[in-house]
Amino acid sequence: MARLTINGKTIEVNVDPSTPLLWGIREQVGLTGTKYGCGITECGACTVHIDGRAVRSCGTTVAAAVGKQITTIEGLAQNGVLHKVQKAWVDHEVPQCGYCQSGLIMAVAALLKDKPKPTDGDIDAAITNICRCGTFQQVREAIHAAAKA
Ligand code: FES
Ligand code: FES
Secondary structure: OEEEEEOOEEEEEOOOOOOEHHHHHHHHOOOOOOOOOOOOOOOOOOEEEEOOEEEEHHHOEHHHHOOOEEEOHHHOOEOOEOOHHHHHHHHOOOOOOOOOHHHHHHHHHHHHHHOOOOOHHHHHHHOOOOOOOOOHHHHHHHHHHHHHO
16 A cells, blocks of 8 residues: 555555556556556656656656655646647647657656757657657657747
8 A cells, every 4th residue: 555646636556565656557546648658668658757857657666656746647737728748749739649648748848847948959868758650750849849838
């Protein structure tokens, strides 16, 4: 049993504390916007924020997230208003199948918090998520648009 704070709500999850946070979020809490891609911290589909930093939730444990503020894609919009990254994603029609996209949006939102005007080099260094549909060019354009918003 562990107590997690997800999107501002405190929730008890009934799992072994060594369980990957991804499974706590998806299977215990039912927030399925956070995706399972590789399970080995390579693809970024499972990216959430922990205390404002982008973290691949397949590679961290429930125990490590106790007492921290976890934000998932479901908690990114505030009071019904899309985050500027979500808005740029809609405007630039970034998603194709969509599977990787919540992880990408979470990674980009954390990048823009750190670096409000990222260069292409900053984007290449920080956004290493894998998109099997190959949306990388649209992602880059949408990041620059969100940075200007
Ligand atoms: S599922 Fe976590 S990085 Fe791929
Ligand atoms: S949009 Fe399909 S995997 Fe990225």
